[in-house]
Amino acid sequence: MQDIHNMSQLTSADLELARAFPEGFLWGAATASYQIEGGAFEDGRGSSIWDDFSATPGKVFQGENGNVAADHYHRLAEDTELMSSLGLGAYRFSIAWPRILPEGRGAINNAGLDFYDRLVDGLLAKGITPYVTLYHWDLPSPLQQEGGWVKRETAFAYADFAEVVAKRLGDRVTNWITLNEPWCSAYLGYGIGIHAPGVQDRQAALDAGHHLMLGHGLAVPRIRAHSAPNSQVGITLNLAHVYANDERPETQRDVALADAFSNRWFLDPILRGHYTEGFFEQLGLNAPPVQDGDLATISTPIDFLGVNNYTRLLVKGNTERIPLADQVSLVAPIPSACYTEMGWEVYPNGLRDLLLRLTKDYAVSKLYVTENGAAFKDAWNGNGHVSDPRRVDYLRTHIAGLAEAIQQGAPLRGYFVWSLMDNFEWAEGYSKRFGIVYIDYPTQKRVVKESGYWYAGLLKAFNQAH
Numbered sequence: 001m002q003d004i005h006n007m008s009q010l011t012s013a014d015l016e017l018a019r020a021f022p023e024g025f026l027w028g029a030a031t032a033s034y035q036i037e038g039g040a041f042e043d044g045r046g047s048s049i050w051d052d053f054s055a056t057p058g059k060v061f062q063g064e065n066g067n068v069a070a071d072h073y074h075r076l077a078e079d080t081e082l083m084s085s086l087g088l089g090a091y092r093f094s095i096a097w098p099r100i101l102p103e104g105r106g107a108i109n110n111a112g113l114d115f116y117d118r119l120v121d122g123l124l125a126k127g128i129t130p131y132v133t134l135y136h137w138d139l140p141s142p143l144q145q146e147g148g149w150v151k152r153e154t155a156f157a158y159a160d161f162a163e164v165v166a167k168r169l170g171d172r173v174t175n176w177i178t179l180n181e182p183w184c185s186a187y188l189g190y191g192i193g194i195h196a197p198g199v200q201d202r203q204a205a206l207d208a209g210h211h212l213m214l215g216h217g218l219a220v221p222r223i224r225a226h227s228a229p230n231s232q233v234g235i236t237l238n239l240a241h242v243y244a245n246d247e248r249p250e251t252q253r254d255v256a257l258a259d260a261f262s263n264r265w266f267l268d269p270i271l272r273g274h275y276t277e278g279f280f281e282q283l284g285l286n287a288p289p290v291q292d293g294d295l296a297t298i299s300t301p302i303d304f305l306g307v308n309n310y311t312r313l314l315v316k317g318n319t320e321r322i323p324l325a326d327q328v329s330l331v332a333p334i335p336s337a338c339y340t341e342m343g344w345e346v347y348p349n350g351l352r353d354l355l356l357r358l359t360k361d362y363a364v365s366k367l368y369v370t371e372n373g374a375a376f377k378d379a380w381n382g383n384g385h386v387s388d389p390r391r392v393d394y395l396r397t398h399i400a401g402l403a404e405a406i407q408q409g410a411p412l413r414g415y416f417v418w419s420l421m422d423n424f425e426w427a428e429g430y431s432k433r434f435g436i437v438y439i440d441y442p443t444q445k446r447v448v449k450e451s452g453y454w455y456a457g458l459l460k461a462f463n464q465a466h
């Protein structure tokens, strides 16, 4: 592989930016099992709700699925070499529950554990620290057939799964993320049904969210019991800072509703041990089936909070309609602003302001940005490289916001760009490319994008400064 660093086009300001970060700051990239692995029917892997959802007509763009994806299952050596050439200090990936427990519980598929053994050993051999997400949405189908996350039993099945993985990898993996974005699993999967398993029932979303958090709390001690003493366990939440479009009282009301629904629904139980007061009433729904002790379990102390952030929320109150927390009026696209292919406003200060809010309002000892990135229209002409200047600018401006947040007191310890490589973007299929490495799916060729060279150059400059 060409000397990847000589291909980067860093400015003097970029070099200054790299030097702004403290020694020990962790630079990584993130992926998820169903989005990159493929090998969907190999070596004993069972079916997941995303296999089922993708196979359901009309659910995923052009009927695409994760059967092959980026074929990572067959390219471990190539992809770990790619990560090493980029200079990554860490790699965040997820474990496919159906590879480990094809029925969701019970019989262990050791071939599945062997795959992650090989991945972890390959990363460690290259000096790359594994950050393992135990659940990134691929619930085994048999558990969904019993009701999935709306059933309390699934929380216990998840904790059993987490322990099986920790027993195998806990001697080498010291950084664990229990869940990825339970808000998406609950609301997109069970509330409005645009994600797997495709249930459209807002009460089910609250019940699923509760059991996801219960699974998190049940799993934390079981992960710790099988990991090295210096291990750390956290959770990753998708969060966004909420801004008021004006000072009107109805706008202030809607800002509070949007914050409750988008952020505090999960932040408050996990970090404060209680749901946000009045939250369920604002939604016009019943409380989920909370049992004695649940909130104590859910709020079991964690070592860090993982933050996934892509954009901000801008809210404009509407007196004619008293919204429910999940129906707040967001401001229409702003002509002067820049938007990604996902329709998300590019607003770098949103990440900085979010980290500062979390620092101010929640007693988090450590923060990691576990996902941040952008989808833009990337094209590859079959040779040369992929020009993606908008992604370079997105990364540059958001990373600059991290430096400001740290300088203002945020306990930020690391950043994982989403994503290492283009991948299956859920209901959008392969139509949205988030990678700093381009995947030519017909050939599975990996082509480092301009943003990948830039990120590698930033990491090299950071390492040279320390």
Ligand SMILES: N#[N+]C[C@@H]1[C@@H](O)[C@H](O)[C@@H](O)[C@@H]2O[C@H]12
Pocket (backbone or CB within 6 Å): 032, 035, 180, 181, 308, 342, 371, 418, 425, 426, 434
């Ligand atoms: N959409 N989008 C990109 C990205 C998605 O690909 C990840 O799997 C999720 O954790 C999170 O939603 C963010």
